[in-house]
Amino acid sequence: MSALAPYKNDFLKASIDGAILKFGSFELKSKRVSPYFFNAGDFYRADLLRAISTAYAKAIIEARQNGTLGEFDIVFGPAYKGIPLATAATDKLAELQPETYGKICYSFDRKEAKDHGEGGNIVGAPLKGKRVLIVDDVITAGTAKREAIAKIRKEGGIVTGIVVALDRMEKLPSPDGDDSKPMPSALGEIRKEYNIPIVAILTLDDIIAGMKNFASEEDIKRTEEYRKNYKASD
Numbered sequence: 001m002s003a004l005a006p007y008k009n010d011f012l013k014a015s016i017d018g019a020i021l022k023f024g025s026f027e028l029k030s031k032r033v034s035p036y037f038f039n040a041g042d043f044y045r046a047d048l049l050r051a052i053s054t055a056y057a058k059a060i061i062e063a064r065q066n067g068t069l070g071e072f073d074i075v076f077g078p079a080y081k082g083i084p085l086a087t088a089a090t091d092k093l094a095e096l097q098p099e100t101y102g103k104i105c106y107s108f109d110r111k112e113a114k115d116h117g118e119g120g121n122i123v124g125a126p127l128k129g130k131r132v133l134i135v136d137d138v139i140t141a142g143t144a145k146r147e148a149i150a151k152i153r154k155e156g157g158i159v160t161g162i163v164v165a166l167d168r169m170e171k172l173p174s175p176d177g178d179d180s181k182p183m184p185s186a187l188g189e190i191r192k193e194y195n196i197p198i199v200a201i202l203t204l205d206d207i208i209a210g211m212k213n214f215a216s217e218e219d220i221k222r223t224e225e226y227r228k229n230y231k232a233s234d
């Protein structure tokens with residue numbers, strides 16, 4: 001784990017100690033069956049929530065400083081797991097750099113539109129005309145990020161970047177449904193198609209390198225095999 005930046009190492013350690021990272025057999029949103037799963041819903045304890053909000057805030061501050069990420073007014077968390085993550089990251093940014101981030105806002109969507117009360121399917125800061133940074137847990141095939149971009153654009157927001165806790169480094173699904181075909185990177189295609197930067201705190205390669213210190217040989221082997229099967233062609 002030594003090659004990682006200290007804040008990434010701390011985050012990987014919290015993900016392992018908090019059992020956020022699990023091994024077994026998991027069906028994903030993409031229908032791929034994975035031998036590992038990163039369950040950001042399990043950052044529910046205060047110390048773990050603080051670990052992930054700190055990692056997002058540090059990744060965002062670093063990416064703003066080195067020019068990878070552009071400016072933003074709103075941190076947007078896609079439902080459901082993105083909601084507490086974006087909210088906590090907003091709070092942590094304001095705590096770490098109050099002059100820059102003391103007045104940034106958060107916003108998130110409902111999976112179903114609400115037809116009474118305030119109505120609509122966006123909660124939090126209105127998106128119209130605002131620069132929006134999406135903060136979410138994981139990118140696999142990229143579907144959830146495309147859905148979030150479409151929702152934000154429909155509300156008149158301008159997506160200026162995406163930050164995820166984990167890039168699973170997988171390929172796009174093939175349009176004909178044959179997932180064994182070579183395809184380019186899911187993350188890379190979103191970057192190109194929408195012309196926006198995407199920052200990942202950890203990648204699957206970081207996890208595989210770290211696994212040597214805590215996982216069983218069988219879990220390492222299955223994870224490496226999965227990596228090979230769903231590796232991008234570019």
Ligand SMILES: O=P(O)(O)OC[C@H]1O[C@H](OP(=O)(O)OP(=O)(O)O)[C@H](O)[C@@H]1O
Pocket residue numbers: 029030078079080081082136137138139140141142143144145
């Ligand atoms: O890159 P993809 O192939 O889209 O997969 C990754 C997404 O899938 C899950 O979201 P899901 O829509 O299941 O929502 P949840 O947050 O309610 O669990 C996960 O939280 C990621 O956001």
Ligand SMILES: O=C(O)c1cc(=O)[nH]c(=O)[nH]1
Pocket residue numbers: 027028029030036037038039040137138139140141
């Ligand atoms: O692709 C997914 O659905 C997915 C993968 C993962 O590691 N964690 C998660 O919450 N969803």
